[in-house]
Amino acid sequence: MNSAIAIEPAQGNAAAGRANDPEVAAMRSRIADAVRAGGGHVTTADQAAGLVWLTQDGVGELGRFLDKYPAIRWVQFPWAGVEELVAQGFMDRDVTFTCAKGLFADQVAEHALTLVLASLRHLVAQARTPRWHSIDPGSLFGRRVTILGGGGTSASLVRLLQPFQCRIRVLRRTAQPMQGVDETLPVSALEQVLPETDVLVLALALTPRTRHIIGAEQLALLPPHAVLVNVARGKHVDTEALYSALQDGSIAAAALDVTEPEPLPEGHPLWHHPGALITSHCADSADYVAAMLCGRVTRNVANLRDGLALEGLVDARHGY
Structure with a gap:
């Protein structure tokens, strides 16, 4: 041509x-x-x-x-x-x-790892408390990590997770194996694996089928100590359902580089929730x-x- x-x-x-x-x-x-x-x-x-x-x-x-x-x-x-x-x-x-x-995978994966570690170690609560405030930290070592999406960001994140000896599941459009992943499953297995997930990372494309792939029903299946990280698209997550899950303790924390709506309005309660960490689509x-x-x-x-x-x-x- x-x-x-x-x-x-x-x-x-x-x-x-x-x-x-x-x-x-x-x-x-x-x-x-x-x-x-x-x-x-x-x-x-x-x-x-x-x-x-x-x-x-x-x-x-x-x-x-x-x-x-x-x-x-x-x-x-x-x-x-x-x-x-x-x-x-x-x-x-x-x-x-x-x-x-796939082009920006390495830095987006780096940001996802940053959000995971910050959430597990309660850095939002620590940073917002203007006094000595000791909180028992969570650790990423040995955690069960589920990644939704099997593209470049997921592959880069899997490499970054290797030193932490995590058990890693990837859910993707096909169950084609990925290097460094313990188990690769189709997206249809999502609700099956959520109860066995400590860290859920969203790194998938937005399509009509994946809009609000995480809503109230899916959040209720996660363990109460679970952390949700979204570095994909805000519309993957039902924002109001997420806020409710944080409020009632259904999950421990959520870290979002993308939101619905985007930008998230200044008065939205997620900005002030001690379990929410939000960055402004800047991975x-x-x-x-x-x-x-x-x-x-x-x-x-x-x-x-x-x-x-x-x-x-x-x-x-x-x-x-």
């Missing part, structure tokens, strides 16, 4: 407002360098066969853009979650879409995001030029 690539929108902000969103003008420049490093060249949309689309705002704008420039046959997104695009039928177009899935740093994305663009442009398989292909059947 022709490796003439457009980078759009050409003007304006492409960021969603997070601290770890790379600065837009600099990002465009780095993407252009990445295109050239892959053997492609940057051009205007009317001359392009491929497109790097930098904004998450305005799904309709992308649709109009692709309608206007039908010669574009490949689109690269800089983010992993494509659920809104899938829901609006974008994947039905005769265009190849690739996203950033990966701006420099890391930019470097990983540029690497994927370079490889995909080269693969496009050489007729090879592209990385991060969006699977329209499964919604990610």
